[in-house]
Amino acid sequence: MSVQYTPVIWNRNKMVYDAILLIAVALYLYIFIRVGPFYEDVTRPIDGAILRMRAFGSCAFLMLTVILCIGPLARLDRRFLPLLYNRRHFGVMTAGIAAVHANYVLGWYFNFSPTDSYVALLSSNTSYGQVLGFPFEAFGIAALLILFVLAATSHDFWLSFLGAPIWKALHMFIYAAYAFVVLHVALGALQGPSDPIFTSMVAASVVLVSGLHFASGRLEANREKGHATAKASLEEAGWVVAGEVDEIDDNCAKVVTLSEEERVAIFRYDGKLSAVTNVCAHQNGPLGEGKVLWGCITCPWHGYQYNLADGRAPAPFTEKIATYKLKLVGSTVLLDPNALPPGTYVEPVVIGGAS
Amino acid sequence: MSWKQTKSAPFFVGYLNKVPKPLVAFLGVFSLCFVAGLGLAAFALSSTQNDPGNGAFQWGNRFEQTGLLELRPYPVFRIPANGDAPARTYMLAGQGKRGVFEQTEANRETPVTLRGVPVNRGDLTMIQVGQVEPATGDPSGFTPSEPVSLGRWKLTGEICDGKCYAGAMRPGRGLAHKACADLCLTGGIPPVFVSSGPVEGRTFFLMAGKDGQLLGEAIDPLLALYIEVEGEVEKLDDLMVFKADLLTARVLK
Numbered sequence: 284m285s286v287q288y289t290p291v292i293w294n295r296n297k298m299v300y301d302a303i304l305l306i307a308v309a310l311y312l313y314i315f316i317r318v319g320p321f322y323e324d325v326t327r328p329i330d331g332a333i334l335r336m337r338a339f340g341s342c343a344f345l346m347l348t349v350i351l352c353i354g355p356l357a358r359l360d361r362r363f364l365p366l367l368y369n370r371r372h373f374g375v376m377t378a379g380i381a382a383v384h385a386n387y388v389l390g391w392y393f394n395f396s397p398t399d400s401y402v403a404l405l406s407s408n409t410s411y412g413q414v415l416g417f418p419f420e421a422f423g424i425a426a427l428l429i430l431f432v433l434a435a436t437s438h439d440f441w442l443s444f445l446g447a448p449i450w451k452a453l454h455m456f457i458y459a460a461y462a463f464v465v466l467h468v469a470l471g472a473l474q475g476p477s478d479p480i481f482t483s484m485v486a487a488s489v490v491l492v493s494g495l496h497f498a499s500g501r502l503e504a505n506r507e508k509g510h511a512t513a514k515a516s517l518e519e520a521g522w523v524v525a526g527e528v529d530e531i532d533d534n535c536a537k538v539v540t541l542s543e544e545e546r547v548a549i550f551r552y553d554g555k556l557s558a559v560t561n562v563c564a565h566q567n568g569p570l571g572e573g574k575v576l577w578g579c580i581t582c583p584w585h586g587y588q589y590n591l592a593d594g595r596a597p598a599p600f601t602e603k604i605a606t607y608k609l610k611l612v613g614s615t616v617l618l619d620p621n622a623l624p625p626g627t628y629v630e631p632v633v634i635g636g637a638s
Numbered sequence: 639m640s641w642k643q644t645k646s647a648p649f650f651v652g653y654l655n656k657v658p659k660p661l662v663a664f665l666g667v668f669s670l671c672f673v674a675g676l677g678l679a680a681f682a683l684s685s686t687q688n689d690p691g692n693g694a695f696q697w698g699n700r701f702e703q704t705g706l707l708e709l710r711p712y713p714v715f716r717i718p719a720n721g722d723a724p725a726r727t728y729m730l731a732g733q734g735k736r737g738v739f740e741q742t743e744a745n746r747e748t749p750v751t752l753r754g755v756p757v758n759r760g761d762l763t764m765i766q767v768g769q770v771e772p773a774t775g776d777p778s779g780f781t782p783s784e785p786v787s788l789g790r791w792k793l794t795g796e797i798c799d800g801k802c803y804a805g806a807m808r809p810g811r812g813l814a815h816k817a818c819a820d821l822c823l824t825g826g827i828p829p830v831f832v833s834s835g836p837v838e839g840r841t842f843f844l845m846a847g848k849d850g851q852l853l854g855e856a857i858d859p860l861l862a863l864y865i866e867v868e869g870e871v872e873k874l875d876d877l878m879v880f881k882a883d884l885l886t887a888r889v890l891k
Contacts, residue, residue, distance in 0.1 A: 292653075294652065294653050294655060295655040296652050296653070296655065296657065297652070303669045303672070303673065306673055307672055307673040307676045307677075308676070310673060310676060310677045310680070311676040311677060311679070311680040312680070313680075314677050314680035314681050314684065315680040315681075315683065315684040316684070318680075318681060318684070319680060319681050319683070319684020319685040319687075320684060320685075321685075322681075322684075322685035323684070323685055323686075323687055323689075324689065325687070325689040325690060326689055326690075326691055326692040327690065327691070327692050327693070327694055327808060328808070329687055329690050329808055329809065330690075330807055330808050333807070333808070333809070334684075337683075337684075337687070338680070338684070341679075341680075341683055342676075342680075345676065345679060349672070361647065362648075362660075362661060362664045362665075363668075364650055365650045365652070365657070365661060365665055366665075366668075368650070368652035369652065391807075391818075392815065392817060392818035392821075393817070393818070393821065394734075395733075395734030395735050396734060396735035396736070396821050396822075396825050397735075397736060397825060398821065398824070398825070403817075403821050404817070407817040407818075407820040407821040407824065408816055408817040408820050408858075409858070410858060410859050412859075413859060413889075415813070415863055415889060415891070416813060416816060416859060416861070416862065416863050416889075418817065419813075420817060470813070471813060471814050472814055474812070474813040474814070475688070475809075475812040475813060475814050476688040476812065477688075478686070478687070478688065480682050480683060480686050481683055484679065484682075484683070530642075531642075532642075532643070532644045532645040533645050534645060535642065535643040535644060535645055536642070536643060537642055538642065571642075571643070572642075572643050573643065573649070574643060574649045576649075576651065581649075581651060583643075583649070583650070585652060586651040586652050586653050586654070
């Protein structure tokens with residue numbers, strides 16, 4: 284959290300994250316460019332520029348695969364959540380690696396010609412009407428442009444400027460970028476002489492990304508089924524049965540699904556209960572999966588914090604989230620499903636006190 | 639079915655430098671697997687790349703010969719037999735992705751000395767032209783032979799740009815190289831047909847249209863694909879020329 288925009292607010296965890304990422308990428312490129320060729324069974328070495336474009340291209344593809352796996356992995360197993368924390372650095376680095384790949388392509392395949400290399404890139408193969416021989420470079424350009432836009436807008440300034448819903452929608456284009464990259468590879472590199480290892484790697488990437496998203500989607504669907512009782516069990520006009528107070532651990536929350544788009548997190552802390560929207564104002568993180576730290580709701584994704592009673596980020600921060608009214612009948616928690624405007628103070632319900 | 643946060647579960651907050659111990663171990667193992675996995679992937683991909691063949695520039699074997707420049711329909715250089723060495727015909731390319739039509743046109747039917755660098759792959763040789771000068775000796779009397787027809791053939795293989803495939807790039811063929819080949823051909827580099835089966839022991843052919851004309855944009859959709867095409871094969875000294883009838887062309891895969 285920050286009240287001013289600086290390029291990167293470094294902390295130890297971000298440094299460790301980036302260091303591991305840099306080591307992995309450097310190792311990949313070093314082995315691909317310097318070590319692997321010694322073990323190739325070739326008459327003459329592959330051109331250095333082609334070797335490097337393959338190294339950077341495949342590296343960007345694998346990085347994109349891992350990036351897309353982090354989200355569903357963190358849904359399936361919360362121990363992966365720390366990988367999400369600094370994912371934007373991963374994304375920016377991927378865009379950089381992809382740009383180097385493109386630069387090698389431009390400087391080799393589209394160079395040494397009287398035609399400008401950018402003009403050549405767009406005009407040399409125009410067989411858009413055929414599958415085999417399709418200008419697969421176009422998919423690569425589209426993917427790279429998306430990665431550039433996402434990298435350029437990854438900073439919190441853009442999140443604040445565009446607002447979380449638009450920013451989030453924009454960054455969902457990462458899936459379009461991945462699809463374009465898969466098509467770029469499938470209609471380009473995979474159409475060359477048989478390469479079972481690269482083919483298997485691309486297939487494994489597609490299966491992994493789709494499989495993990497499918498699995499986490501099922502988990503979410505089951506969660507909604509589990510909460511369906513909240514919607515169906517109106518005990519009292521205008522109130523929803525949210526569950527038993529004993530279901531909620533101290534300093535933790537229970538998430539109640541009101542509709543597909545609306546979930547409420549009911550927190551238990553200091554012998555009291557408070558309810559807020561489950562959606563963090565920062566990047567739509569699931570607040571109900573966070574905890575209460577230093578008297579504040581703390582988002583599990585990036586640690587954004589809110590006061591429990593009014594949903595306002597502690598000063599000097601300015602983020603606000605919607606709050607909800609609660610009441611306790613015996614040990615049963617009832618929730619008023621009408622969200623209050625973000626930042627509205629609601630008196631916490633005291634457990635064991637008068638309802 | 640729903641997951642919920644519990645008091646005992648480790649909770650990671652990025653800006654707090656302290657990471658819960660169970661997560662440190664988990665993330666440590668994951669990081670190791672991530673780094674090692676990428677390293678292994680790099681090795682597996684890099685060490686199993688396909689052989690691009692032996693094509694290369696022959697920098698240590700500069701070309702300097704006297705002969706005649708012709709357009710058939712692409713620029714070729716004809717040199718007379720010399721003792722036991724039979725007459726030869728070389729395909730020509732310029733620097734980079736450029737042809738040498740202008741130099742050939744300007745020096746046609748005049749004996750010239752041509753200097754350049756051979757780009758060679760097996761029996762496919764392309765000369766990258768450096769300098770063309772009027773011949774200083776007396777090369778009169780050299781009349782290049784006319785092409786000898788070897789009949790009509792149906793060939794399967796790939797249309798490549800003759801320079802990259804000869805060794806200017808390794809690899810210099812396939813769909814990943816298609817746009818580059820397109821650019822080379824547009825620039826005037828002669829197209830070459832790389833046949834999967836030999837004709838008189840040769841698998842590389844300088845291409846021409848069915849009436850011996852230059853191939854235009856009609857080859858663009860066929861470039862770098864595995865195709866079948868019919869046409870007349872001619873022999874020009876040691877150079878095979880395939881006058882392809884592109885109307886018979888069929889993409890095989």
